[in-house]
Amino acid sequence: MPLEETIAPAGTMTTQIDAALGWARKYSIFQYPFVTACCGMEFMSTAASHYDLDRFGAGFPRFSPRQADCLMVVGTISHKIAPVLRRIYDQMAEPKWVIAFGVCTCTGGFYNNYSTVQGIDTIVPVDLYIPGCPPRPETVIQGLVMLQEKIQKTGGRPRRVVEAAP
Amino acid sequence: MSAPATQGERREIPAADARAGLEALKAEGFNVLVDLTCVDYLAQKRAPRFDVVYRLMKLDAAEGRDLGRVEIHCAADAQPVLRSVRDLWPVADWLEREVWDMFGVGFIDRPDIKRLLMYETFVGHPLRKDYPIAKRQPLIGPKSGEKADSPSFNILKPTVVGE
Numbered sequence: 337m338p339l340e341e342t343i344a345p346a347g348t349m350t351t352q353i354d355a356a357l358g359w360a361r362k363y364s365i366f367q368y369p370f371v372t373a374c375c376g377m378e379f380m381s382t383a384a385s386h387y388d389l390d391r392f393g394a395g396f397p398r399f400s401p402r403q404a405d406c407l408m409v410v411g412t413i414s415h416k417i418a419p420v421l422r423r424i425y426d427q428m429a430e431p432k433w434v435i436a437f438g439v440c441t442c443t444g445g446f447y448n449n450y451s452t453v454q455g456i457d458t459i460v461p462v463d464l465y466i467p468g469c470p471p472r473p474e475t476v477i478q479g480l481v482m483l484q485e486k487i488q489k490t491g492g493r494p495r496r497v498v499e500a501a502p
Numbered sequence: 503m504s505a506p507a508t509q510g511e512r513r514e515i516p517a518a519d520a521r522a523g524l525e526a527l528k529a530e531g532f533n534v535l536v537d538l539t540c541v542d543y544l545a546q547k548r549a550p551r552f553d554v555v556y557r558l559m560k561l562d563a564a565e566g567r568d569l570g571r572v573e574i575h576c577a578a579d580a581q582p583v584l585r586s587v588r589d590l591w592p593v594a595d596w597l598e599r600e601v602w603d604m605f606g607v608g609f610i611d612r613p614d615i616k617r618l619l620m621y622e623t624f625v626g627h628p629l630r631k632d633y634p635i636a637k638r639q640p641l642i643g644p645k646s647g648e649k650a651d652s653p654s655f656n657i658l659k660p661t662v663v664g665e
Contacts (some may be wrong), residue, residue: 415621415638415639415640415641416619416620416621418640418641418642418643419641421643422642449621449628449635450628450633450637450638450639451619451628453640455645458640458643458644459642459643474634
């Protein structure tokens with residue numbers, strides 16, 4: 337007789353440990369806001385009481401990468417600061433996720449020039465892209481909910497083997 | 503607030519005499535260096551090629567009034583001929599570093615000038631008109647010609663080339 341039928345009448349249910357972990361993790365995202373430019377104003381607006389990111393369990397910015405789950409890269413990334421961003425990412429403990437917030441982080445935006453990184457996914461792996469210049473708080477919240485779905489599905493396991501920074 | 507006393511007169515000073523002229527203006531009461539910048543006239547084939555611009559203001563600090571402005575233009579080349587004015591207006595320290603960084607126009611009494619905005623390993627001066635528009639010098643990430651494993655980089659920026 338399968339295990340489920342044996343124990344089900346006793347008032348128990350079976351599940352996957354990953355699903356439980358994913359459920360727990362998606363409502364306790366500790367974010368690290370890596371804010372470099374004007375998108376930061378929109379991030380503040382999203383995080384403040386009117387739009388209230390805390391409703392989704394992501395209201396707790398940690399300014400130490402060791403304590404953060406989710407790296408939010410907010411604003412234009414120049415080549416000069418790219419090694420810093422990479423080191424911040426490397427310092428974060430697994431499981432970790434990266435959000436590219438705003439079009440500059442997604443593709444470089446309209447800064448196709450000598451100084452700007454053409455998309456932070458050339459430096460760090462990105463889980464979620466939020467376009468917009470800057471994105472409205474509603475867009476950010478939709479992105480956060482999509483990230484929560486992703487966390488639920490993957491259970492927060494380390495997604496990939498990350499090679500050391502060059 | 504009354505209107506500014508003057509809207510700013512434009513004066514051309516030969517680069518070799520710039521220091522003396524600026525000292526005289528400082529003594530005259532122009533106590534703020536509003537901006538120190540540069541223009542590259544490569545396409546106009548002007549010689550010397552660069553135009554270094556000093557914008558000065560007389561500020562009445564007690565009343566917060568603008569008592570007049572003046573704009574000094576000095577034709578200069580990449581070879582340093584201008585003397586530093588750091589001691590007259592301390593902000594010139596950073597602005598001269600910026601002019602050096604972006605345009606490569608040096609100052610004779612600052613031989614070991616450091617870049618202000620770009621990193622030390624950066625080669626060239628990016629705001630010069632002959633700086634290649636597609637040249638990229640990233641510290642990390644994809645370099646000359648190689649493509650990153652990135653959908654945005656590959657689809658949206660096919661024209662980006664390396665050094």
